[in-house]
């Protein structure tokens with residue numbers, strides 16, 4: 001990934017004032033980036049009114065006076081007075097399952113009564129329950145609920161989200177889900193990174209190895225063809241590598257075949273059992289591995305040296321009362337730690353501010369580490385940190401404005417983000433205003 005940046009240690013810097021921007025190519029970056037936070041007393045955000053120039057990329061960042069002087073000849077569609085407020089990068093959600101029919105509130109009750117995730121999965125519930133309903137749902141139904149969910153994420157500050165298929169398992173339904181994701185990519189303002197997750201569960205009547213064969217022989221060639229025709233755009237390939245789901249060998253075969261058709265490897269590993277998934281991911285050149293509650297010490301060291309990011313999912317560990325992933329050890333060893341909401345029928349959470357709060361309390365991350373993990377590092381996990389994830393000149397104008405002079409309130413106020421977030425802006429366009 002050329003010039004892809006991320007931070008493996010806490011970093012932050014300040015700026016005052018910002019402006020969007022003439023049409024320019026987003027540059028690639030060779031130096032480490034950082035999410036930039038503004039909390040100046042006199043701070044302004046300006047959107048260009050010149051359609052030629054309003055390409056949604058950041059033109060300048062600096063003291064408001066200097067910016068005013070530099071652009072004194074320009075006219076602006078809108079000026080937002082951010083005095084006493086904070087401007088932060090738009091939040092990036094690095095792991096979600098947002099396209100499905102068949103919610104599972106009844107399973108929440110079962111889990112509260114003591115059932116484990118795998119008890120329910122093996123009894124035909126869990127992913128398999130949602131697969132049945134998603135297969136029956138029309139494309140229009142799936143799109144409509146997906147669009148509403150993206151709206152909830154956006155209002156909680158998310159401007160870029162990874163979206164997985166994986167509740168179809170057969171080719172027909174996986175493609176239906178990917179078409180729904182593609183439509184949202186085309187029609188909506190929120191940024192989307194699309195993931196093919198046909199190996200999310202082993203379909204009834206097949207072994208893991210047979211399911212892997214089907215994916216390699218039938219699903220991936222079709223994805224390649226649709227990608228070439230421009231009908232569907234898929235960025236990543238995912239497998240649920242887990243005991244009694246996809247073993248290491250089937251996972252390796254699927255991920256390698258996905259990589260061979262140009263997809264980035266970004267998969268579920270070492271969640272409920274130690275699988276040596278991290279070691280496998282590094283061997284295959286994975287961009288990211290999610291969960292990692294059961295990762296080995298060797299896996300952590302290998303991920304750090306390979307710059308393979310760890311996507312940690314605090315809602316899942318919380319919901320399922322799993323042991324927490326060892327975020328501190330990962331950070332101390334230099335792993336690029338990112339965060340995701342894991343929104344799915346098991347972990348029903350749209351909010352990256354709540355995810356950051358849980359990461360701080362339960363995984364012992366600091367607030368700057370959590371913010372980096374939910375912005376620049378999450379963008380890195382999606383291979384997009386050269387264009388998104390921080391406030392830098394030439395990057396996409398994805399940002400949020402919060403009504404507090406201290407940015408930390410976005411994390412500190414657990415569940416308070418709806419009151420705090422005044423604006424969400426994606427590619428220079430206001431997509432939510434309180």
Ligand SMILES: N=CN[C@@H](CCC(=O)O)C(=O)O
Pocket residue numbers: 097126127130240268271316342344345346347
């Ligand atoms: N672990 C596998 N996949 C999801 C859960 C999906 C579901 O239960 O529907 C996860 O990341 O938590």
Ligand SMILES: [Zn+2]
Pocket residue numbers: 095096097268342
């Ligand atoms: Zn997941």
